[in-house]
Amino acid sequence: MNQNTMKQKLNSFYLLACLVAPLVTVGCSSSGPPEFRLDMVKMVSEETPTAQEYQQEIADVLGALFGTPDEPFALPETGLNAIQLQMAAGSAWSDEKGYNHGLYRKHCVHCHGITGDGRGPTARFLNPYPRDYRPGVYKFKSTYNADRPTDEDLHRVLVNGVPGTAMPSFSLLPSSEVESLVEYVKYLSIRGQMETALTNFVFDELGEEEAEDEDGEPLLDGDGEPVLRRIPFNPAEDAEQQEVVADLLAEIVEGWDAASEKIILPEEDQIPAEERSDEEIAASVDKGRELFYGTRANCIKCHGPTALGDGQQDDFDNWSKAHKKFLSDVAESHKGEPTEDSQEFAASRDEVAAMIYPLRNAIPRNLRQGIYRGGRRRLDIFWRISAGIPGTPMPATGSAAPGGKGTISEAEIWNIVDYVLSLPYESPSRPLKALPANTEGIVN
Amino acid sequence: MSIPKLTTQSVQATAKFCAAWAIVAMLFSAANAADWGTLKGRFVVEGDLGEAAAVNANKDPEFCGKHNLMDEAIIVGEEGALANVFVYLYLKSSKTVEIHPDLEKVDTEPVLLDNKGCRFEPHALVLRVGQSLEISNSDPVAHNTNLTPTKNPGFNQIIPNDSPLAKTFEKRESYPSPAACNIHPWMKAYVLIRDNPYMTVTAADGSFEIANLPAGKHEFIFWHESKGNMKNMTFSGGKTSRKGRAKLTIPAGDTLDLGDIKVSPSVLGK
Numbered sequence: 001m002n003q004n005t006m007k008q009k010l011n012s013f014y015l016l017a018c019l020v021a022p023l024v025t026v027g028c029s030s031s032g033p034p035e036f037r038l039d040m041v042k043m044v045s046e047e048t049p050t051a052q053e054y055q056q057e058i059a060d061v062l063g064a065l066f067g068t069p070d071e072p073f074a075l076p077e078t079g080l081n082a083i084q085l086q087m088a089a090g091s092a093w094s095d096e097k098g099y100n101h102g103l104y105r106k107h108c109v110h111c112h113g114i115t116g117d118g119r120g121p122t123a124r125f126l127n128p129y130p131r132d133y134r135p136g137v138y139k140f141k142s143t144y145n146a147d148r149p150t151d152e153d154l155h156r157v158l159v160n161g162v163p164g165t166a167m168p169s170f171s172l173l174p175s176s177e178v179e180s181l182v183e184y185v186k187y188l189s190i191r192g193q194m195e196t197a198l199t200n201f202v203f204d205e206l207g208e209e210e211a212e213d214e215d216g217e218p219l220l221d222g223d224g225e226p227v228l229r230r231i232p233f234n235p236a237e238d239a240e241q242q243e244v245v246a247d248l249l250a251e252i253v254e255g256w257d258a259a260s261e262k263i264i265l266p267e268e269d270q271i272p273a274e275e276r277s278d279e280e281i282a283a284s285v286d287k288g289r290e291l292f293y294g295t296r297a298n299c300i301k302c303h304g305p306t307a308l309g310d311g312q313q314d315d316f317d318n319w320s321k322a323h324k325k326f327l328s329d330v331a332e333s334h335k336g337e338p339t340e341d342s343q344e345f346a347a348s349r350d351e352v353a354a355m356i357y358p359l360r361n362a363i364p365r366n367l368r369q370g371i372y373r374g375g376r377r378r379l380d381i382f383w384r385i386s387a388g389i390p391g392t393p394m395p396a397t398g399s400a401a402p403g404g405k406g407t408i409s410e411a412e413i414w415n416i417v418d419y420v421l422s423l424p425y426e427s428p429s430r431p432l433k434a435l436p437a438n439t440e441g442i443v444n
Numbered sequence: 445m446s447i448p449k450l451t452t453q454s455v456q457a458t459a460k461f462c463a464a465w466a467i468v469a470m471l472f473s474a475a476n477a478a479d480w481g482t483l484k485g486r487f488v489v490e491g492d493l494g495e496a497a498a499v500n501a502n503k504d505p506e507f508c509g510k511h512n513l514m515d516e517a518i519i520v521g522e523e524g525a526l527a528n529v530f531v532y533l534y535l536k537s538s539k540t541v542e543i544h545p546d547l548e549k550v551d552t553e554p555v556l557l558d559n560k561g562c563r564f565e566p567h568a569l570v571l572r573v574g575q576s577l578e579i580s581n582s583d584p585v586a587h588n589t590n591l592t593p594t595k596n597p598g599f600n601q602i603i604p605n606d607s608p609l610a611k612t613f614e615k616r617e618s619y620p621s622p623a624a625c626n627i628h629p630w631m632k633a634y635v636l637i638r639d640n641p642y643m644t645v646t647a648a649d650g651s652f653e654i655a656n657l658p659a660g661k662h663e664f665i666f667w668h669e670s671k672g673n674m675k676n677m678t679f680s681g682g683k684t685s686r687k688g689r690a691k692l693t694i695p696a697g698d699t700l701d702l703g704d705i706k707v708s709p710s711v712l713g714k
Contacts, residue, residue, distance in 0.1 A: 047619075047672055146597030200594065204618050205536045207687065244537055251595075296604055298586035301503070301627045312503065315626055318592070336710055339676065388600050393626035395588035395600040400609075407602040 034069045037115045040352045044345045046329045048203040057233040058198050066191045069114050078253050081183050088184035103177055104184050116188030126166045132319050134192025137391040140374030145387045145396045147262040148255045154182040164371040197248040206231045270410040288419025297397055297408055302364035307423050309366035317362040318391045324359055362392050370424035381417045480544055481694035484653040485702030487526035487646050491709045499630040504585045508562035516567050517670050525650030528568040530620050530636050532643035534663040534689050544656035547641040554578035559587035564633035573639040580608035593621035613637045634669055659696035663689050671713040679705040
């Protein structure tokens with residue numbers, strides 16, 4: 001769909017109708033129906049400090065666009081299926097015909113939380129922490145690094161679980177229930193991405209401005225200082241803001257709609273034959289091993305010379321990096337002179353910092369265990385190597401977009417797939433080469 | 445709205461009039477340098493920030509270790525000159541700016557970002573929407589470049605020695621986007637992607653100049669990687685806001701010189 005028709009659709013009656021819908025309150029009281037929580041790290045961060053009035057207004061707009069955990073709502077332009085969302089949302093119960101409702105709260109909420117922020121009651125005790133859906137970034141998928149996952153990708157993760165983590169398989173649920181949950185996860189992601197986009201918009205473009213009189217001259221107070229006026233965030237009454245909200249939502253939805261066109265399809269003639277002789281497999285494994293230790297694919301840097309995941313271990317994934325940055329800003333702010341900005345947010349920053357779970361490094365996978373979080377099919381491993389793992393330090397070696405060129409060829413990626421799949425069975429005593437493998441250019 | 449019916453005659457007349465007017469307008473704008481102006485200034489750190497820390501090059505130490513790498517977050521030159529400050533025109537998302545005819549066309553030459561000596565060269569750069577960013581690797585060790593913009597899709601790609609990776613972007617970013625190499629965690633660079641040419645990075649002597657700005661009142665952003673928006677920073681004739689912005693009037697056919705902009709260590713989080 002092109003931008004214009006999208007925009008037209010979004011500027012439709014629905015958007016207006018929902019933006020002027022009754023306001024929803026924000027907060028997290030212990031009683032009453034569950035509510036979506038704002039991302040407080042973002043709200044009080046140094047990058048986008050958001051005053052409480054704006055926080056309330058952002059929550060109101062999100063409430064109008066997405067409803068509540070009990071009564072989810074999705075604009076038709078999001079493409080989300082309202083019936084599936086209804087099945088997944090609300091309290092868990094079964095009707096007379098045996099249909100289950102409230103699937104998300106029955107199966108997911110303990111770890112992933114009401115808001116999908118990966119902060120359910122058990123999250124603190126898990127390693128790895130449960131996924132935070134709000135950035136819309138997923139690790140195990142068939143699409144290019146920067147792209148959203150397809151429905152099939154999310155479906156596969158739900159059915160298979162994520163081996164080596166606390167994420168179980170939901171293969172015993174009827175397919176219709178899994179599909180409802182996939183829809184609900186997408187809904188939580190789109191809501192979360194929208195929250196970030198709105199917060200950025202409010203910081204970048206709203207705030208206080210110098211008031212002007214009818215002639216466009218600045219208004220001055222008694223001391224000759226300009227009078228400041230807060231620009232409210234209220235798209236229901238501001239056509240320009242309404243258009244911005246519509247555009248932001250359209251951009252996010254476009255990303256999800258485009259996912260099915262961004263699937264990495266291996267070239268047929270590069271895929272190794274089904275039936276290969278032992279010699280052919282061994283030759284491919286050797287090539288893969290060469291690449292593993294070489295500078296072009298360079299797997300060794302993180303997965304280590306032993307492939308035990310003992311290379312670069314002090315990096316973080318993007319979810320933790322945001323928290324790490326926030327914690328270090330807060331720690332630093334206690335050292336310097338308080339500023340206007342730090343005074344306004346100091347108390348809430350300390351409070352939010354105390355709620356962040358202990359940071360953990362992104363540890364590269366131990367490839368000798370034979371446990372593959374994103375699936376053990378050859379195609380799954382191919383996708384991991386080609387697209388990298390979004391949100392983590394694992395880079396892409398294949399093309400970054402349809403029609404592009406990768407660092408290594410597809411045939412070479414398949415060689416690495418063969419080597420990786422052979423690693424759990426490779427004798428640890430197999431002599432390693434002198435490392436690093438490419439020291440020639442270094443000595444000069 | 446009613447549309448007046450046009451006779452053939454009136455269409456011709458209108459066409460002639462339009463053509464004539466277009467020529468007049470062209471002559472006028474080409475001749476009139478008075479519609480455009482320049483902004484310049486120089487960033488100077490007031491106070492001692494101490495020596496930049498040495499990087500512990502513990503990844504690929506055989507190669508990276510011999511480059512005496514220093515932390516590049518804050519680069520201060522002689523007389524406190526502050527390099528790598530981004531200065532650019534602030535625009536609301538719904539707004540665009542008139543672009544000087546000389547700058548309208550996006551440069552077909554790519555902007556280069558090299559992985560060289562276990563650091564990014566340059567450390568801070570500006571890129572226009574549609575312009576190609578070419579990332580290369582001149583080192584005998586592997587590098588990945590992990591760019592995380594906000595509006596545009598990011599990427600995280602291994603950079604081969606033989607063929608650089610070319611990237612273009614479609615959307616205007618509000619702030620510079622960080623680029624990192626995950627293999628060598630000290631490696632950082634910042635790329636500002638905008639859909640207009642009114643942006644720059646201060647040079648080693650702390651100076652900057654943005655030429656051919658449309659004359660009139662504009663808001664500018666001052667941004668440095670250590671603390672982002674350079675808040676509450678005073679300069680002759682004004683100060684930046686809590687968001688690190690300042691409203692400045694660009695004189696027609698002339699230059700607005702902000703002189704030495706004094707940067708206190710607290711603006712840089714020191």
